[in-house]
Amino acid sequence: MVNQDYDVFIIGGGPAGSIAGAKLVQAGYKVKLVEKMQFPRFVIGESLLPRCNDLLDEAGMLQNIEQAHFQLKPGVAFQTEEALEVIDFEKNLGEKFNSSFQVKREVFDHELLLDAEEKGVSVEFESEVIAFDAEANLILVKTKLGNIEQYHVNKVIDASGYGRVLPKLLKLDKASEQSVRKAVFCRTVGDIRPLVNEQDGYIFVDIHDNNQVWIWNIPFKEGVTSTGIVCDEAYFEKFNMTEAEFFDYIIQTNPTASKRYQNATKLNDVGFINGYSASVSKMFDKNFVIVGNATEFLDPIFSSGVTLALESGSKAADLTIRELAGEVVDWQVEYEDYMMIGVNVFREFVNAWYDGRLQSILFSEDKTDKVTRSIVSVLSGYVWNQENVFVVKPKKMVDVIYQLTKLNESARF
Ligand SMILES: Cc1cc2nc3c(=O)[nH]c(=O)nc-3n(C[C@H](O)[C@H](O)[C@H](O)COP(=O)(O)OP(=O)(O)OC[C@H]3O[C@@H](n4cnc5c(N)ncnc54)[C@H](O)[C@@H]3O)c2cc1C
Structure with missing residues (x-):
């Protein structure tokens, strides 16, 4: 028998699924969400951007998250052995949230999925689409x-x-234009x-080799730190090491990391994920x-994944609500084109990170206040703010x- 009791069916209970479900039920629609795993379950991607707070707030989900007492994140610190550049979310372009x-x-x-369930989403764990x-618009679930x-x-x-x-x-799978990269990670305790x-809470990004x-x-709170190493898969392979050996080797040979982790203890086995960048030929x-x-999914360097997941889940829910109410929705313009504005801003930053241009900009002392604020705004996830020159072009x-x-640098010599 075909179950026709629901208006919307959501596959997966990560942040994108939870926010979409929560918004839809609050608009009065019946939602079924099927999640393959039992929760709580681990997934990589632990550093959020201020834009997440706006989206959770709008969905009525921020209060719960604030009450869960996560570590406050005031910004990002990029560092080499010689230089430190701090991105303080406070110095944005006047956007609402300046921490995450x-x-x-x-x-x-x-927490998010429980909140969505409490708001009325029918959640089924350990079931798989x-x-x-x-x-025919028919979904089969095991x-x-x-x-x-x-x-x-x-x-x-x-x-x-x-x-x-x-x-x-x-x-609909499409290869990403990003290089095939690898992340090797672990949680530790006892780092300095x-x-x-x-102030604690900044994500530190060490630039190595x-x-x-x-x-x-x-x-995180309680002295636990998530540590991860990212490089091209080809770079990793040159070392002829296991992931765990590679993790130790990079930490020991990086000047700042070796100091930070000199007394640290691993809390779990070293995990890894390869070739995570992906794309699709159409989104709807x-x-x-x-x-x-x-x-x-582009790349983890700017911690944009959960922001884009919440933004797209939220936007898809808003448009579905309008469509179910009888409006004609232009999904190409209002969904896919809209999402690609933000994705493409991050894409430029990711590309400029890996070819080194962004580091030159970040570590430059000649940046005007406007440029600094515009960069902070992007790195806060406000990648739809049309008042930001980096968003427009x-x-x-x-x-x-x-x-x-580069001109300023050469003028000094
Ligand atoms: C190395 C690395 C580091 C990262 N670091 C960050 C970071 O610091 N900050 C950040 O914001 N992002 C980060 N990300 C990205 C982040 O992991 C993702 O963007 C984010 O988890 C996406 O959320 P989502 O809701 O789309 O999917 P997910 O969180 O992956 O949730 C999807 C859910 O769907 C379920 N599912 C899968 N198949 C089925 C099925 N057949 N039926 C039912 N359910 C199913 C899964 O079990 C899962 O629970 C990182 C990514 C990588 C690779």
């Missing part, structure tokens, strides 16, 4: 007990993250935490919309500011 949180995702995602007929159930709804929202359910089932103006590697250091069709990581502005930086 460092979160253990198993806790954060569970295994097929989708896009024409339940925890091994039964097959069918659902027919008005809209399917694919928020399956790294599962990429609809891109795989409907052959650098403070900024006597001529920008071929970067290290994330994400401080008549009966479905794809959100979060299941669409485009990301490629051109990165190029221009980089050229100016």
